[in-house]
Amino acid sequence: xxxxxxxxxPGQFGHFFVILSFVASxxxxxxxxxxxxxxxxxxxxSWKRLxxxxxxxxxxxxxxxxxxxxxxxxxxxxEYTYAWNHSSKALSAKYLFSCIWEAQEGxxxxxxxxxxxxxxxxxxxxxxxxxxxxTVISFxxxxxxxxxxxxxxGTAKVGINPFLLVRQLETMQNAPIFSRPDYLSIPMMQDGQxxxxxxxxxxxxxxxxxxxxxxxxxxxxxxxxxxxxxKKEYTGWTKIALPWTLFSAGILGLGIMMGAAWAYESLTxxxxxxWDPVENASLVPWLVMVAGLHxxxxxxxxxxxxxxxxxxxxxxxxxxxxxxxxxxxxxxxxSSVHAFVENDMNFQLISLMVVFLVPALILFGVRYKxxxxxxxxxxxxxxxxxxxxxALVLFLAAMVISWQTSFTPIYNKLAGKTTAAPxxxxxxxxxxxxxxxxxxxxLTAAGQYLRYKDTPRGVFIKKAGMPLxxxxxxxxxxxxxxxxxxxxxxxxxxxxxxxxxxxSVYGIVGNAAYMWVGLNGKLKAAGGSIAHLGFGLMLLGIxxxxxxxxxxxxxxxxxxxxxxxxxxxxxxxxxxxxxLRTDMGNYWATYEHNDSTGNHGNIVYFKINFENKKSGxxxxxxxxxxxxxxxxxxxxxxxxxxxxWNKDIFTYISANNTMEKVPDTAQFKKYIVKxxxxxxxxxxxxxxxxxxxxxxxTRHHIKANDTLIVADLAIVAADSMKYRATPAIYWKGAxxxxxxxxxxxxxxxxxxxxxxxxxHGIEIQVKESNKMTPFxxxxxxxxxxxxxxxxxxxxxxxxxxxxxRRRYMLARSLAVSKQPAMAKNxx
Amino acid sequence: MKKTHIVLLVLIAAAIAVLVSFTxxxxxxxxxxxxxxxxxxxxxxxxxxxKSQPVEYDAAKDPNYMSFTAIDTLGNxxxxxxxxxxxxxxxxxxxxxxxxxxxxxxxECKDMLMKCPSKYKDDPNVMKKNLTIxx
Numbered sequence: 001x002x003x004x005x006x007x008x009x010p011g012q013f014g015h016f017f018v019i020l021s022f023v024a025s026x027x028x029x030x031x032x033x034x035x036x037x038x039x040x041x042x043x044x045x046s047w048k049r050l051x052x053x054x055x056x057x058x059x060x061x062x063x064x065x066x067x068x069x070x071x072x073x074x075x076x077x078x079e080y081t082y083a084w085n086h087s088s089k090a091l092s093a094k095y096l097f098s099c100i101w102e103a104q105e106g107x108x109x110x111x112x113x114x115x116x117x118x119x120x121x122x123x124x125x126x127x128x129x130x131x132x133x134x135t136v137i138s139f140x141x142x143x144x145x146x147x148x149x150x151x152x153x154g155t156a157k158v159g160i161n162p163f164l165l166v167r168q169l170e171t172m173q174n175a176p177i178f179s180r181p182d183y184l185s186i187p188m189m190q191d192g193q194x195x196x197x198x199x200x201x202x203x204x205x206x207x208x209x210x211x212x213x214x215x216x217x218x219x220x221x222x223x224x225x226x227x228x229x230x231k232k233e234y235t236g237w238t239k240i241a242l243p244w245t246l247f248s249a250g251i252l253g254l255g256i257m258m259g260a261a262w263a264y265e266s267l268t269x270x271x272x273x274x275w276d277p278v279e280n281a282s283l284v285p286w287l288v289m290v291a292g293l294h295x296x297x298x299x300x301x302x303x304x305x306x307x308x309x310x311x312x313x314x315x316x317x318x319x320x321x322x323x324x325x326x327x328x329x330x331x332x333x334x335s336s337v338h339a340f341v342e343n344d345m346n347f348q349l350i351s352l353m354v355v356f357l358v359p360a361l362i363l364f365g366v367r368y369k370x371x372x373x374x375x376x377x378x379x380x381x382x383x384x385x386x387x388x389x390x391a392l393v394l395f396l397a398a399m400v401i402s403w404q405t406s407f408t409p410i411y412n413k414l415a416g417k418t419t420a421a422p423x424x425x426x427x428x429x430x431x432x433x434x435x436x437x438x439x440x441x442x443l444t445a446a447g448q449y450l451r452y453k454d455t456p457r458g459v460f461i462k463k464a465g466m467p468l469x470x471x472x473x474x475x476x477x478x479x480x481x482x483x484x485x486x487x488x489x490x491x492x493x494x495x496x497x498x499x500x501x502x503x504s505v506y507g508i509v510g511n512a513a514y515m516w517v518g519l520n521g522k523l524k525a526a527g528g529s530i531a532h533l534g535f536g537l538m539l540l541g542i543x544x545x546x547x548x549x550x551x552x553x554x555x556x557x558x559x560x561x562x563x564x565x566x567x568x569x570x571x572x573x574x575x576x577x578x579x580l581r582t583d584m585g586n587y588w589a590t591y592e593h594n595d596s597t598g599n600h601g602n603i604v605y606f607k608i609n610f611e612n613k614k615s616g617x618x619x620x621x622x623x624x625x626x627x628x629x630x631x632x633x634x635x636x637x638x639x640x641x642x643x644x645w646n647k648d649i650f651t652y653i654s655a656n657n658t659m660e661k662v663p664d665t666a667q668f669k670k671y672i673v674k675x676x677x678x679x680x681x682x683x684x685x686x687x688x689x690x691x692x693x694x695x696x697x698t699r700h701h702i703k704a705n706d707t708l709i710v711a712d713l714a715i716v717a718a719d720s721m722k723y724r725a726t727p728a729i730y731w732k733g734a735x736x737x738x739x740x741x742x743x744x745x746x747x748x749x750x751x752x753x754x755x756x757x758x759x760h761g762i763e764i765q766v767k768e769s770n771k772m773t774p775f776x777x778x779x780x781x782x783x784x785x786x787x788x789x790x791x792x793x794x795x796x797x798x799x800x801x802x803x804x805r806r807r808y809m810l811a812r813s814l815a816v817s818k819q820p821a822m823a824k825n826x827x
Numbered sequence: 828m829k830k831t832h833i834v835l836l837v838l839i840a841a842a843i844a845v846l847v848s849f850t851x852x853x854x855x856x857x858x859x860x861x862x863x864x865x866x867x868x869x870x871x872x873x874x875x876x877x878k879s880q881p882v883e884y885d886a887a888k889d890p891n892y893m894s895f896t897a898i899d900t901l902g903n904x905x906x907x908x909x910x911x912x913x914x915x916x917x918x919x920x921x922x923x924x925x926x927x928x929x930x931x932x933x934x935e936c937k938d939m940l941m942k943c944p945s946k947y948k949d950d951p952n953v954m955k956k957n958l959t960i961x962x
Contacts, residue, residue, distance in 0.1 A: 377829045389834055396842045403846050409855060422852035423869040423926075432845050573890035573912045628916065635915055654912030657887040777890035777912050 003167075005184040006079045011163035014068040015150070017061040018161065021112070022149055024058035025141035027051075032138055036131035036231070048131060052123060055138060059116040065148075066109055069162055078192050079184055081164045082106075088194035088629065090602060096198050101208040101691055104328055104345075105162035110149045110209060114216035116140055122220070128817065129237060132227035133220070140219055143352050146346070158348065161740040192825050194629030197636045203262035206265070211259060211282060214252025215320050218285055220244040221292060222317035222360075225310050229363045234306065234371050238299050240815065245293045245313075246527075250800025252286045257793040261317055264650075264786075266638055271546070272789065276427040277332050280334065280405040281323030286648040287398035291391035298384040298391075301452045305388050307371050312395060314360045319402070321356060331409045341581075355800050381460065383450040390443040397436040406428060428781040434496045437539050441503025443819040444532040445471070445510025448518060467513040471506035478505065478544075486547040504543060507536025527803025534796025541788030551781035552585050552649070573654050578609065578774040583701075586613055590622070591776050594656075604635070606653050606776055610642075622776075623652045647784040655777035668749070668765040672756055681768055683746050684717035686725070707731040711762060712750040715743060727752035853945060854926075859903035862929045872925040873897040876918065884913040897925060897934065906933040914941055 010273040031051035069082055074096050078084045086099040086106075100106035119137050126133050150161020152543035166189070176185045184190075224241040228234050259282065266270040273279060292312030295305040326332060327347045378385035408419045422428045449455075451465035478484070479498045486494050511533040515526045523530070553574035560803045576582050576591035578823040605622040612618075619642055625635035639652035671679045673688050689712040694702055702708050708730050715723040725741040727750045740751045751765040857870040876882065880896035894911040895917075907925060914920075920941040927936035 096853055375830060385830070388831065392835065392838060394840055400845055403851055407850070418856040419853045420856050420871045421854065422849070423854055428849055428852060476916055511837065571891040571910070573886075575886055575890045625915070654891055655884070655915075657886065775886065777886040779912070 001180075001181055003079075004182045004186070006165070007077050010068050010072055010077070011080060011165065014072075014163040015066055015161055017064040017068070018145065018148055018163075021061035021065065022142065022145035024054045024061060025138050025145055029135055029138040029142055030060060031137040032131045036135055036227075038246040044131065050132070051134065051138070055119060055123065055134070058138075062109070062112050062116050065162070066113060069100055069106065069109070070096065072163075076192070078189055079165050079167075081166050081169060082162055084166050084189070084192045086192065086195060087122075088192040090191075091200075092194055094205060095195055095200055098204045098208075099195050101204070102195060102199055103162070105148045105160050107208065107212065109162070110212045111216050112141060112144045114209075114213045115144070115219065118217060118220060126240075129224065129227055129240070132230055133223040136223035136226050137219055143355065145631055146348065146350075160345070188530050197626040197628050198266055198638075200626060201262060201266040201638075203258060203265060205257065207258035210251060211255030212254040214248065215282075215285070216802055217244070217251055218247035218289055218317045218320050221248060221289070221296075221313040225313040226360060226363065229310065229367045229371075232367070232370065234297075234367075234629045238296055238306070238309065240811045242296060242300065243804050243811055245289065245296055246804040246807060247798050249286065249289045249293050250450065250797050250804065252282070252289060253258070253800070254793070254797045256282050256286060257790075261790070265641070269607065271549070272786075273542075275405075275426050277405045278327050280401050281319075281326050284398045284402050284405075285316050285323065286320040287394045287401075288312050288319060291398070292316055293393040294387045294391040294394075298387050302378075302382075302384045303372070303374050304378055304384050305391075307368065307373055308388070310364055312373065312391070314357075314364060317393075318353065318357045318360070319398070321353045322402075322406075325353055326409075331413060379454045381450060381455045381457065381475075383447055383452050384456075386443055386447045386450060390440060390447065393436060393439050393443075397433060400432055401429065427493075431493060431496075434500050437500045438496070441500065441505075441507040441536060441539055442795035444535060445506045445514075448511060448514040448529060448532070458563070463517055464510070467510045467517075468506065469816050470513075471502065471509040475502035475505040480807070482544070482548075484544065484547050486690060497543055500826075501540065501543050504536045504539035507539065509534055511536065524802065525806060527799050527801070527806055529799070530802055531796045531799025534794070534799055537792030537795060538790050539792075541785055541792055543789070544785040545783045545789065547783045550782040550784075552587060552782055553651075553778050554585060564616070565688060571777050573777040575775050575777050577740065577742070580609075581737065583608075584778075584780065587611060587780075588613065589778065589780070591774075591778070592773075603638075606656065608651065608776075608778060610649070621649070621651050625653060625656070643787070646788060647782055648786050649780065649782055651778060651780040653776045654779045657775060668751065669766040670753075671760055671764045671766065672761040673764055674759075674761045677761075679764065679766060681746075681748065681766055683748075683768070684715060686713045686715040686750075686766075688712070688762075688764070689714055702730075703732075705733070709752070709755065711764065713750065713764070715746065715748070717746055725750045728757075729753070754825070854890060857896070858899045859905045860899075860901065862878070862934065866929045869926070869928050870936075872897065872905075872927070873922070873953075874905075876920060877904055878918070879895050880904075882913075882918060886912065887943075897923060898949055905929070907936050908933055909936040909939065911938070914939070917941065 018656075028051045031047045031054060035044045035047035035051060038047060050533075072080045073083045073087045076083060076087070076089055076094070082103065082105070086102045087096070091099070102108060115137055119134060119141075122131060122137070145159075147159045148162055149159040150164065151158050165181070166172060169177075172178065177186055179187075180186075221241055221244055222476055224237040224244070228237045259279065260272040263274070263279075278453075289312070292309055295309040295312060298305040299309055329349050331346075378388070381789055408421060411417060412419055414418045445467065446464060449460055475498075478501055482501075484497060484501065486497055511529040515521060515523065515529045519526050519529065551572050553572060574582065574584055574589070576589055578591050578593070581588050581590045590609040590611075592607040592609055597606065603624050603626050605624045607620055607622055611620065611621050621640045621642055623640040624638045624640050627635055637652050637654065639650055641651070643651040673679060675688055675690060677688050679686050679688075691709060691711050693709050694707060708728055710726050710728040713727075717723070717724055723743045723746065725743055725748070727741045728735045728739040729752055730739060738751050738753055740749055742749050747769055749767040749769075751767075752762060753765050754763040756763055835937045854869055854871055857865065857872050859872065862870050862872050862944065874897035877896040877898040882893070882895040884893040891910050892910050893911065895907055895909075895912045896904050897907045898904045907927075909925075920944040924940040924942075925934060926938050926940075927934055929935075
């Protein structure tokens with residue numbers, strides 16, 4: 001059948017380029033392998049030329065695939081699955097890239113592209129290491145290309161072709177609409193399913209490329225380590241690969257924290273980190289990469305720890321592959337909110353891990369004895385000893401997190417059990433990692449004052465003593481006056497938090513001081529201290545903002561609670577009736593209106609006005625609801641925050657009734673009543689039981705000199721259901737405020753609006769409407785000192801950059817000074 | 828024995844102790860019937876909303892109280908109390924993981940994980956349904 005209006009050419013080109021990239025990377029791998037193993041220089045050079053050409057072709061093919069996907073998505077060619085499934089016409093142009101990341105194929109492609117970029121740099125910079133290093137990277141490209149190749153070998157499908165048409169999907173084979181040649185004219189095919197609403201955030205445009213650059217870059221230290229083992233040049237690479245290790249650790253760290261910023265801004269679990277498996281999967285390779293960075297530094301300075309360095313780089317890269325398996329195989333199913341869907345690629349994903357891990361470990365095992373190491377052990381007063389301990393702690397922390405993340409899904413799969421995460425999964429991580437933070441904070445500071453090999457005792461005590469004292473005083477001030485009082489998990493955990501606060505303050509003070517005491521303010525050489533200082537700030541920000549996170553929207557019972565048990569639980573949602581100023585702890589909160597005018601009506605903003613009771617400061621926040629995509633009805637909520645230098649006010653709308661567009665035309669009716677008088681309404685009647693002044697049993701908090709008058713009404717509905725309403729007037733001096741009560745089940749709003757002195761009655765206003773007064777349920781948190789975390793991240797990444805620059809210069813001068821010697825050897 | 832080895836052993840022992848205690852704290856996925864047998868114990872109930880029963884949530888009255896009936900794959904049902912705001916799109920969820928404990932015949936839910944059709948995921952069945960509706 002000939003279908004009308006399909007554009008098949010881009011897809012055919014695209015798939016051709018996918019296959020080309022596979023073939024070219026295969027050729028490049030073989031050629032570089034031959035070159036690396038060649039004995040005769042001419043043979044090596046000719047294989048290398050072939051490999052470079054093949055790799056260049058591969059890079060061109062991969063970029064072309066990316067450009068074609070972007071073309072399909074941006075020109076709305078909805079006959080393609082990619083466009084139909086991940087984009088829509090209403091999507092604003094800035095999110096077109098996010099559409100590409102949203103799918104598995106696109107994120108594999110992103111990974112491949114970064115390998116291309118890194119490979120291109122290595123091709124011209126790696127010198128004699130080019131052939132073995134690029135063999136590894138090119139082999140990774142072969143593996144990644146199979147993920148998007150979409151070919152069948154017999155019945156086995158390999159990879160997902162990103163250029164599949166909607167009608168070619170397996171699940172669509174029998175869909176009736178594809179029996180029509182003009183199926184593209186059907187409304188359902190005229191627009192796509194859209195981008196997941198939660199990905200419609202600017203962080204989602206930039207965070208995945210950075211994170212994937214981080215993932216991709218872990219292959220470089222790995223490739224150097226493999227090259228070292230393979231060519232039996234165990235030591236030659238450690239200095240020239242150091243800038244790559246720094247690059248990888250810096251970028252991966254930045255990518256992880258950008259993900260945290262996205263979670264903080266657009267997810268509503270109320271924080272930047274939830275120990276979600278997908279988050280852990282990116283953290284764990286980073287921890288091991290940083291461990292490897294430190295042992296690599298130790299080796300370069302002292303000759304110790306080379307074996308550990310090899311192991312850490314192998315494990316770090318393996319963990320990237322393992323995290324790919326965890327997040328894409330669907331094995332996480334019930335334990336993660338943002339893993340990809342289960343697909344039939346599990347075998348392929350497991351193979352990806354095996355083809356790298358098994359040869360790497362065999363090579364490491366076989367050559368282990370040959371790797372140089374120093375028998376004499378490190379002095380306790382040496383920097384390398386404590387750096388190694390720190391690296392070990394990082395590595396073990398990573399292992400523990402990996403185990404906690406992946407134990408239950410894998411165990412369940414293998415043993416057929418139904419185990420799940422502990423009751424409080426976050427605490428299961430926190431109670432361990434808080435001690436890791438203590439150790440790391442102290443080591444980052446104290447370690448700086450130790451010299452490599454050995455440190456004279458007097459010098460160490462003299463230089464390290466003062467920062468320790470300052471840190472101790474500062475952290476005690478924070479502990480005593482900072483109001484950190486996190487009782488949820490008992491005194492032991494609170495103690496650990498205070499200990500960790502000390503460690504992080506020490507990390508900050510110790511490293512700041514070292515830049516002047518130890519390095520005389522030479523910032524160019526202070527990369528390590530800068531990064532450690534940033535890390536200390538991050539720890540402090542994490543500790544304070546998490547331990548002091550405060551729920552502002554505590555429901556202190558202004559509205560009726562019918563369930564007595566409900567008071568036992570944290571009541572974190574507060575109802576705000578439109579236009580009614582409501583008490584919210586230290587703030588007054590008023591829900592003003594909502595606005596859905598912009599963005600095709602896909603986002604509804606709720607304007608909430610806040611007034612600080614103490615300072616009188618007023619501001620408005622606009623938490624919003626984003627319309628769901630992909631054929632789902634309804635909305636997802638999206639928070640809004642107000643940022644101060646020392647805290648964030650974080651809010652979102654957890655429920656609202658204003659989305660239905662029925663106008664509320666009902667009016668309040670006034671009644672003057674005395675005690676025991678009856679008011680009739682359409683659904684029943686109500687009796688005024690009593691009017692009390694400043695009653696003691698009220699939920700309202702009455703301040704001295706203020707007056708509260710409460711009308712107590714018993715309501716009997718026609719179906720003989722009984723309700724109670726307690727509208728009130730609150731006088732604060734001459735100002736009065738009406739506290740309306742609502743009986744939602746009866747669609748009643750009841751106000752107590754004045755006391756009539758002439759008739760000795762009171763004025764009660766009743767509104768019946770088929771549409772109750774608009775309201776929202778608001779959740780509001782305060783995160784103190786969250787900016788320390790973001791500031792710390794920036795400083796840490798800056799530290800990596802400073803270090804990278806210095807180590808790059810050193811590695812280059814090393815290469816230059818060695819060149820004549822090498823030339824001599826070769827001739 | 829070298830210092831490094833001692834530290835290594837201590838740290839590995841600590842890590843193993845931590846992991847063993849972690850494994851002891853694990854919870855389990857349950858059905859309604861098996862959750863009833865473990866009354867009072869924190870479990871994860873896999874079920875979905877029973878749409879034939881009312882979902883009670885009245886944010887104007889109490890935004891922190893929600894109650895509904897959950898039905899598992901075996902057809903057993905239980906009333907669920909969730910003392911929090913009703914998640915957006917709750918009714919459209921296809922599957923729920925309810926974390927909490929069975930108490931006095933009803934399930935006291937502490938938090939829940941919703942699996943909505945194609946939320947975060949590209950569920951082919953939903954796509955197919957969407958396409959079939961057009962005919």
